[in-house]
Structure formats: C-alpha cells, structure tokens
Amino acid sequence: MRRSLRFYFALFFAKGTAMVLKLIGRKGTSMPGSWAIILCPDFLGRMPRPKTVVGITGTNGKTTVANMVEDVLEDCGYDFVCNRSGTNVNTGVASALIANSTFFGKPKKDLAIFELDERSSPKILPYLKPDLLLCTNIFRDSYKRNAHMEFILDVLERYIPDRTRLILNADDLLCSSLKPQNRRVFFGIDRMPEDGEECQNIVQDIRVCPQCGARLEWEFVRYHHIGKAHCPCCEFQSPEADYRVTSTHPEQGKMTVKYGGEERDYPMPNSSTINVYNSLSAVAFLSEFGLSPDQIAASMEKLSISESRYKEEEAGGKKVVLHLAKGQNPIACSRAFENIRNYPGRKAVILFLDDYFDAAHSVENTSWYYDTDFEFLNDAGIPQIVAAGARHWDVCVRLLMAGIPESKIAHVEENEKAASLLNPAQVDSVFILYDVYTIGLANRVKEQVKAVLKDSGGENGKEDGGQNED
C-alpha cells in the first residue's frame, strides 16, 4: 500500500501523542497506535514493514511463548521490535511499529516479533504478512470475544497469508488443520504415562472426523482435544510431529526433543504439561527461525516462567502459590485446577474468578464455569476452597455441582476477607488463583495468607473447613 497524506498525518499525530505521554510520565503503550488507526484505518498496511516479521498466536500460552522467544533472541544478540510491554491487538502492534520507526516511519530494526491476539487476525495478519507464525493451540475462550473454536479457526484460516510459514501443534487437531497448503512444521509430545484413552474433561471440541463425520478413535487423550486420533473411515489423522518431546525429566528441569532424527535435551522452566508445550513450541519456533540447538539450549537455561503467571513463596514452613487462571477462559482455568490437584500435599485454594470489569460495573456471565473442570478440585488432597468476589454464591453453586462437600467450601463477597477464612492447620500449601487484571489483589492477599500461615505454626486443625458470609 502507498503512503498517503492521511497516513503521514496519522503517523505524526501518533508520534506526537507518544511524545506527550512520555513527557507526562505515562507509558501509553497502545494509545499512539489507537490514534493512528482511528485517523488512518489501514495504517498497518501502509506502515513500512521490518524486513522480517514473525508472530505467535493461539488461544493459550502465546504470552509465555512470546516472552521465551524474545528472551532467547535477546540473549543471542538479536535486536528487534516487539509488543511485549503493550497489547497484542492491532493498536498494540501499531504502537510498537511507530515507536521503533524514524520520523517518516521507516523501521529502525529489521526484525519484528509480535504476540498476536487470534481474534484480531483480520485487522493484523493481512497487513503484517508474517514470515513465520506459531499457533500454540485453538480452544474455547471468552464467549463474548471469541464465540467458539470454529469461528476462531475460520478467522485464522481466512486471514493467515498463503505465504506465511507455520509452526503448528500436532497434538491439537483443530490447530494442526490450519491452512493445509502453507509450508509448515509440527510440534508434539509423545504419549506420557498419565495420558489416557478417554477424555476426562467437560469440553472436547473435536469428536468426529471433520472430513467424513465418523467418530474419531483416540490413541491417547491428554486433555480436552489434545492427543492423538485418527478416523476409522477415512485417511484423516493427527499429523506426525517434526519436533517431538520424547521424554521429560522434571527433577533436572529438562525435556528431550527429537528433531531430524537426533535427540537432545533442552531446559524447561516448569514441568506442568502446558509449560512443556510452551517450551517445546519455543524450541520449534527458534529452530525454524534459524537458531542452532546449542544456541537455543544455552539461552533457555536462563529462562523462568514470568512471576506474574506463577510464583511460589514460603511462610510458616508452608507454600503460598500464585497461579494465573485466566478469567472467562474455561480451558486455562481447567488446566490450573488440574495443576493444583496434581501438586503434592494437602492444598487450600483461594479462587478470585470474577472478571474485574464486570464485577465493578455489571453482572458477569458465569456460563463459563460450566465448561470449566471444577471437578478437579473435588479431591481428597484439597480440604478447603475459598471463593471470594461478587459472584461468590455462583462459584459456591458450581463447586456443589462438582460434588464438593459443603463442609469444604467457604465463600465471601469481600475479596480482602478471603485469607481470614483459611484454616491453615489443614494444609501444606495455599494456592491463590487470579485473573490477569487481579494480580494486585492476589499479591495483597498473598501477604495476608503468609501472615496467617506464620501465625498458625503448630496449631491443630479443625475438621470442618467450611464457613461463609452473605
């Protein structure tokens, strides 16, 4: 697209906005891009593109993977523009490009790495035309924004350019079906001891063959529709992974990846299955980008999962774990619940599931609770669950529907009272689950929980963990 007067007006206005925001001490990470797109709706198409543009999209894990990829490339000496401190929609991408351009918009850096919101693909991908695009997975997400997986799949199918090289999840039959004519490689994890033949989750979004409609036969199901399947009536099947995790070694923080007939170990900052996928997809992406296995492995040694997503601390000889559970995202929350169930020892769980904005101004659509596997919390190793927030009664009903005894449930409207409902003598660790927008609350409550745990040293536990307030 040619640069028009309108484009230059939008560019200069956006740069002026960024300058003013900087002068008054505000970050303004998406405002310059917002103005640019308001003034010139096809701004991204007219903005000169860095020589190489790579992207990371998908329902879950894209932020973690983008952070890993950026950290490794930075460690390897690459200079690039990215939207890490901004938003992953079109305005965030535009802001990043504007901030890293000369007065007339020419890119200062030759490489751009963007985390891309999959729902925003129509407003980004046709303009940005990524050379390389990683799709982590396709799942149900916010009903409001993403509707359902078929809708998101159709959006990506329509807007991913034909020439974009893809890195796709072989274990996700939805993700792996994207753009079959594009050049692509797949990543996957070999069958693990805990994988089964039947889905243990409420949601499994592909059950029949998309080509002939026959019921799929699963060689194994890991969770939801993640696994390996084939159609008994036609040739449809999960693709073979090019990058395969053949084994994991959590005690050493390593995973063994097979690619091109050779096996080698790579670091994995966290051993939960979703984080093995995150690490593996980062390895595949970096390898396809052109880094050597040695470069990738050496730089990944220095990585850790962002503390805004997962953090463990100790107090009174017990653990306090902050665990992100993305609100209105049934799959992310189900994964978090399963992680808690599988965590060793006896655990208490504090749930802050309210959407921050809905809790303040509306009544949240809580339908997503019923696509979420609260049933994982119905476990002998979890003697206490505290639900706090505007929808505490709705969470209580969902927990009861999951078969959790009333005596294990405590709930309260005031978030800040959650810690006071704990019975610390019953547990070895306390999990605090929070949404992206409630990390401040989670951190405040974490300090209260730590104080409760410190005060409780040696106290005998009560058998009944349940209390509640109206």
Added chain:
Amino acid sequence: MKIEILFPEFCNLFGDMSNMWYLRKCLPEAEFVETPFEAEPAFASEDVGLIYLGPMTERTQERVIEKLRPLSDRIYELIEKGACFLFTGNALEILGESIENEDGSKISGLGIFDLRAKRDMMHRHNSTFLGRFDGEEVMGFKSQFTMAYTAPGYYPFLQVTKGTGLNKKLKTEGIRYKNFVGTYLLGPILILNPCLTKRLLSDLGVPNTRLAFDSEINAAYRKRLKDFHAKT
C-alpha cells in the same frame, strides 16, 4: 420419565449442558438419554418427557437441520401434544423458517415457527438480560451472532425488562408455545433461575420436586438480581 438430550457431543457450547446436569440432580429417578448425532432420536419412535437441544456452531446448525428435517412433522406433533422442549441459544433457529447469511443466502429451517434469523458474524451481540415470566424475574445472558425476526402474534417466552429481545427493537424474548420453550438466553439458565426450573418440573408433571441445592441457588439468584439492579 425419559429426558432426551440431542447431540450432546456438538450442541454443548457456552456451558449449556449444565442445565441437564442440574435436572439430573433434581430428578435422580429420571432416565436421561444422550442421543449422538449418528443415532435416531428416541422421540422419533416414542414419547419422551423433555427434549433438550443446546447451542452449536454455525456449520453444526446446518447439519442438525438436515438431520432433523425428516422428523419435522413428528416434532410438530409432539409440540402440539404438549411434550416439553427446551432449546437454548441458537438451537431455536433450527425450528424457524430460515437463517440468513451476510451475503443474503439463506438456510431453510424446519419451518415449525415463524422465525427468521439473520447472521452478522463480525459483530457478536453480548448483553445481560432481565425479563419476566409468569410474574417472576428471569435473568440471563446473551452472546450471539444473530438477531431473530418474527411475525406479529407469535408466542413470546419472556417480556423484556432490560436488555435485548429477539432483536434490538422487540421487547419480547424467545418462544413459548404449549410446553415448548426456546430462548437465546444461554448457559445454565435453569441453575440461574430457580423459578424456571420449578415451572419446567411442573410442566413435566413433578411440581413438588425439591430443587437441588435449593438454598444456595436461591441465594445466588437473589445476589445476581441485586447486583443487576444496582449496577446496570
């Protein structure tokens, strides 16, 4: 009593299947039949107490219409006989006249109700809803790509107090004809609205059934209504 859940492997978006889990808890003696897409629905050859269909993707809608088209006369007969039906989300559109795409092309529905739906796939409608049914407040949520249009004289399910009806101009929501209920409200509407569950149980011939988690779902209902009135 037999309760038939149609095509639960597909028609299960937005947590709607929870309505049937809840009914199972309220009616532990009832027989629940889950009919997969490749099977013949039980209602085709026998009378069942309740037929449930939940929301689905747009491509699935077209498959379900074709699956049920040979049974449209039987569905009409059962509705006229007073069998209970609960269709949630876009399942209602299956029984309408047509579903219109943005390009003007139309998918013919079963034509049992005079209802025409129009899709707008890039503009999803999301809203909270408050309405009235038999003098009781019903609260729910909408999240949909379509608006529906119907002829005067149709049989509305809910009167809109606040929110959007079948379309943005209409002050009524859903269809209720005899014991058929179809509504665009999605998710766990029976859990969210104990008054609706009681009414459904009454229509099913078990009016004195105690609701599962009676005190908790009523407390949650009152709190939700209180927040709705205070915040919206």
